[in-house]
Amino acid sequence: MTNRSNITKQKLLDAATDIIMSQGVHQLTLDEVAKTAGVSKGGLLYHYASKEALMTAIVERLQQEQNELYASLQQEGHGPVEAFVRLFDETNLHPERAAIHIDVEKMIAFLTLFAVDQEYADRWKQDLDTFFAQFQKTADPVETMIIRYALEGMMMSEHFGVGVPPAELKQAIIARLIERAHAIDSQS
Amino acid sequence: MTNRSNITKQKLLDAATDIIMSQGVHQLTLDEVAKTAGVSKGGLLYHYASKEALMTAIVERLQQEQNELYASLQQEGHGPVEAFVRLFDETNLHPERAAIHIDVEKMIAFLTLFAVDQEYADRWKQDLDTFFAQFQKTADPVETMIIRYALEGMMMSEHFGVGVPPAELKQAIIARLIERAHAIDSQS
DNA sequence: TCAAACAAACCGTCTGGTCGGTACAGAAAG
DNA sequence: CTTTCTGTACCGACCAGACGGTTTGTTTGA
Numbered sequence: 185m186t187n188r189s190n191i192t193k194q195k196l197l198d199a200a201t202d203i204i205m206s207q208g209v210h211q212l213t214l215d216e217v218a219k220t221a222g223v224s225k226g227g228l229l230y231h232y233a234s235k236e237a238l239m240t241a242i243v244e245r246l247q248q249e250q251n252e253l254y255a256s257l258q259q260e261g262h263g264p265v266e267a268f269v270r271l272f273d274e275t276n277l278h279p280e281r282a283a284i285h286i287d288v289e290k291m292i293a294f295l296t297l298f299a300v301d302q303e304y305a306d307r308w309k310q311d312l313d314t315f316f317a318q319f320q321k322t323a324d325p326v327e328t329m330i331i332r333y334a335l336e337g338m339m340m341s342e343h344f345g346v347g348v349p350p351a352e353l354k355q356a357i358i359a360r361l362i363e364r365a366h367a368i369d370s371q372s
Numbered sequence: 373m374t375n376r377s378n379i380t381k382q383k384l385l386d387a388a389t390d391i392i393m394s395q396g397v398h399q400l401t402l403d404e405v406a407k408t409a410g411v412s413k414g415g416l417l418y419h420y421a422s423k424e425a426l427m428t429a430i431v432e433r434l435q436q437e438q439n440e441l442y443a444s445l446q447q448e449g450h451g452p453v454e455a456f457v458r459l460f461d462e463t464n465l466h467p468e469r470a471a472i473h474i475d476v477e478k479m480i481a482f483l484t485l486f487a488v489d490q491e492y493a494d495r496w497k498q499d500l501d502t503f504f505a506q507f508q509k510t511a512d513p514v515e516t517m518i519i520r521y522a523l524e525g526m527m528m529s530e531h532f533g534v535g536v537p538p539a540e541l542k543q544a545i546i547a548r549l550i551e552r553a554h555a556i557d558s559q560s
Numbered sequence: 561t562c563a564a565a566c567a568a569a570c571c572g573t574c575t576g577g578t579c580g581g582t583a584c585a586g587a588a589a590g
Numbered sequence: 591c592t593t594t595c596t597g598t599a600c601c602g603a604c605c606a607g608a609c610g611g612t613t614t615g616t617t618t619g620a
Contacts, residue, residue, distance in 0.1 A: 188598090188599075189598080189599070192599080192600090210398070213574085213575060213576080214575075214576060214577080215574095215575075215576095223600075223601090224600065224601045224602060225576095225577090225601085225602075226578095226579090226599095226600060226601045226602060226603095227599070227600045227601065228600095229576090229577070229578085230598090230599065230600060230601095231599090231600095233577090234576080234577075235575095235576065235577085308534065309532075309533065309534050312534045312535050313534065313535055315535070316534075316535030316537075317535075319535075320537055320538075320541060325537075325541060325544075326541065326544045326545050326548050327548075329537055329541065329545050330518070330522045330545060330548065330549065331522075332525070332535075333521070333522040333523070333524075333525030333526045333529065333545075334518045334521040334522040334525055335521070335525065336521075336524075336525030336528055336529065337520065337521030337522055337523065337524030337525030337526075337527075337528070338521045338525070339525075340524055340525070340528060341521065341524065345497065346496065346497050346500045346501065346504075347500050347501055347503070347504030347505075347507075347520075349504075349508055349513075349517055350508075353508060353513060353514065353517065356513075356514045357514050357517050357518060357521075360514050360515075360518065361518070377564080377565075380565080380566090401608080401609060401610085402609075402610060402611080403608090403609075403610095411566075411567090412566065412567045412568065413567085413568080413610095413611090414565095414566060414567050414568065414569095414612095414613095414614095415565070415566045415567070416566095417610090417611070417612085418564090418565065418566065419565090421611090422610080422611075423609095423610065423611090
């Protein structure tokens, strides 16, 4: 894999994510991706042999970025639950702080992708299932799951722009979630 | 609107929701809806002049059912926050108890619809924004929003079937959410 | 008998994917 | 040093199928 090829591939993935977040998944056409990336459709299909391959690549990149960020948060000394809260915090509220940059929109792109086709969802299910399994073995599984659910719900809310609270309230919510996550991690 | 017409329309909406939940929104084609409903495409288009009209009807039916259920829960004496929790509880865990029947799948159909196109989302935004505005004026807005987010996140989790906890844990989560919602309503 | 309630063939567009070709950077050959 | 060859990266016209919507025809019930 040459350097040049990699750059183009990244451009294509960037273009695809841009389209998904700005226009939705149903507007994600090969022509549009190629045009946005400044490449011909032939060029696009050279790198990603099918639309599915392209979407898979999007999911995989997001997955990798997310995992790396989570790992780095744990290396900073945070427990698994608190690191999970901070993962959302970083990607939703302070994207500039994160070494690996995942902004809300990219998360959203992933989520929408996830929503549209079960097939892409399956790629995540196994990973996430094992991941959340540990959440059910903390000192307070009920509270842990509530925290988890709250974060996912908050993400959805931000995505759809529905019932989004003022910034201070949002900060306060995150703060309280971190506080509780920290308490749970301490007990575990 | 004759009786016969109404039955067919309901059949069509049922078929459409079935398809969305079993195969995803991208498989929601007019041909497929017609076929599933046991009606020709012409018949379908007779009742819903366009695909958008059909989807709008799906959203509106769900919206209406949800509003009615929420209102009935409040009439049972529950405060706004607790009623909100119980709304999700009814539709997610005890669908058989509800007078107005909304099962998980229909909720899911709505959500998926919501996820795919901003246009359908806009139909809800205003309503939901004013609705959630009252949640920011309870005795504990932070906790109230956490409860709300948790319910939405839980719904998503159920939808995608990712990281779904065992039934007892799910029950415990709902129980604790109801408990806290009740406390907030009492203080407000 | 008349309108509502369908049926079904048909059309135009959109879109994923194919295919033949081009540009070009190096390696091999002479 | 020049020519030939080869593989990578990319282009863009084209095709086939899917899908939303139209049109025209048929049934059915009051």
